[in-house]
Amino acid sequence: MEEIPSPSHFSPELNLDTLKAIRVLGKGAMGTVFLVHDPKSDPSATFPFALKVVDKSLLRTKLDAERRARWEVQVLTRLSGPNQHPFLPSLLGSFDCDEYLGWAVPYCPGGDLNVLRYRQNDRVFSQTVIRFYLAEIVCALEHLHSMGIAYRDLKPENVLIQQSGHVTLTDFDLSRSLKHQAVKTVVDDAPEIRRKHRRNLTRWISIINENNKAGLKKAKSARVSPVSRRKPSFSDNGERANSFVGTEEYVSPEVVRGEGHEFAVDWWALGILTYECLYGTTPFKGKSRKETFRNVLTKTPEFVGKRTALTDLIERLLHKDPTRRLGYVRGACEIKEHEFFRGVRWDLLTEVSRAPFIPPREEDGDVTESRAASARCGASVREYFQKLRAPPPSMPPSPDCQLAEF
Numbered sequence: 001m002e003e004i005p006s007p008s009h010f011s012p013e014l015n016l017d018t019l020k021a022i023r024v025l026g027k028g029a030m031g032t033v034f035l036v037h038d039p040k041s042d043p044s045a046t047f048p049f050a051l052k053v054v055d056k057s058l059l060r061t062k063l064d065a066e067r068r069a070r071w072e073v074q075v076l077t078r079l080s081g082p083n084q085h086p087f088l089p090s091l092l093g094s095f096d097c098d099e100y101l102g103w104a105v106p107y108c109p110g111g112d113l114n115v116l117r118y119r120q121n122d123r124v125f126s127q128t129v130i131r132f133y134l135a136e137i138v139c140a141l142e143h144l145h146s147m148g149i150a151y152r153d154l155k156p157e158n159v160l161i162q163q164s165g166h167v168t169l170t171d172f173d174l175s176r177s178l179k180h181q182a183v184k185t186v187v188d189d190a191p192e193i194r195r196k197h198r199r200n201l202t203r204w205i206s207i208i209n210e211n212n213k214a215g216l217k218k219a220k221s222a223r224v225s226p227v228s229r230r231k232p233s234f235s236d237n238g239e240r241a242n243s244f245v246g247t248e249e250y251v252s253p254e255v256v257r258g259e260g261h262e263f264a265v266d267w268w269a270l271g272i273l274t275y276e277c278l279y280g281t282t283p284f285k286g287k288s289r290k291e292t293f294r295n296v297l298t299k300t301p302e303f304v305g306k307r308t309a310l311t312d313l314i315e316r317l318l319h320k321d322p323t324r325r326l327g328y329v330r331g332a333c334e335i336k337e338h339e340f341f342r343g344v345r346w347d348l349l350t351e352v353s354r355a356p357f358i359p360p361r362e363e364d365g366d367v368t369e370s371r372a373a374s375a376r377c378g379a380s381v382r383e384y385f386q387k388l389r390a391p392p393p394s395m396p397p398s399p400d401c402q403l404a405e406f
Contacts, residue, residue, distance in 0.1 A: 054101045072103070108161055117277060132352075140167070141332060250269045250272045
């Protein structure tokens with residue numbers, strides 16, 4: 001497998017003032033992601049990298065946001081070095097000053113899995129392509145779980161495509177450290193637990209029905225704010241977390257019910273992602289957030305045509321009861337043994353040289369001109385944020401001096 005270049009000139013401590021932004025890769029609630037290079041050590045921008053920058057002044061009203069950003073840096077630090085995995089990012093460097101917090105990771109030029117799906121005919125993947133991407137995602141989650149990290153934000157937008165065509169997961173601010181249960185068993189006769197689930201389910205549905213009487217507008221898929229129901233901590237002495245996190249269409253039943261959750265939430269999200277790759281939509285999406293959550297609790301996924309090994313895998317991953325969900329007892333091993341992955345050489349995944357999609361080399365004229373424009377303007381990341389805060393100029397700046405949006 002061809003690795004993303006991570007040259008030795010990257011240092012753990014990055015200097016924000018020496019970095020030059022080539023373009024903006026994305027913007028989110030947690031910060032802005034730039035494609036950058038260091039003109040001193042890499043003047044030709046041969047090895048650009050992704051830099052996520054959090055403007056602390058924008059987080060003063062969001063006390064939890066900076067803590068989540070620092071947690072992501074901690075997770076990336078743990079994933080680097082001896083624990084580095086081919087389908088997970090490594091930390092190239094970071095900085096922390098009065099105004100900004102930022103960290104660098106390898107750049108993935110292939111975009112994300114959602115963008116790639118929209119480029120396909122009918123906006124869906126073939127089963128062969130799904131098998132390739134799922135296998136690598138399963139390996140990435142297996143590694144995270146082995147480190148005691150529940151990812152809790154798996155979705156196509158967080159699955160990036162490396163230059164080699166292989167995947168890497170991104171965004172770990174919603175992840176959490178959990179302790180593994182020593183021995184897991186599936187108990188068939190647990191009437192008290194089932195009664196508790198039934199009471200919570202009845203209460204939830206009644207609330208939804210009450211709110212739906214007036215009619216609700218269609219809501220876009222959105223990330224659910226990580227509001228803790230217990231204590232604001234990313235580590236837990238037990239095996240379950242109690243915070244309400246995730247993206248609404250990917251949130252598991254146990255998270256909706258607020259009964260505590262553990263690593264099985266990632267296998268649920270894997271089932272949702274797989275369904276979306278196959279059909280182009282998520283299985284429980286409603287006209288509102290509350291309808292979506294009601295569907296998560298009560299609706300079964302709908303399949304088209306005859307049953308296949310893939311639909312069976314999805315069905316097993318989307319079991320409402322986490323203790324009966326595929327992957328609950330023995331983790332990724334259970335999923336790897338499923339019929340859909342028959343014939344997959346798990347030990348040779350990184351050796352696959354013909355991935356379903358190989359991003360084109362960024363050596364065309366547009367990219368060259370964009371990098372040249374960045375060098376001419378001398379636009380630093382700090383200047384980008386300063387311009388955002390400044391009042392609009394009376395005359396627009398030269399087009400060459402604008403950061404290109406991705």
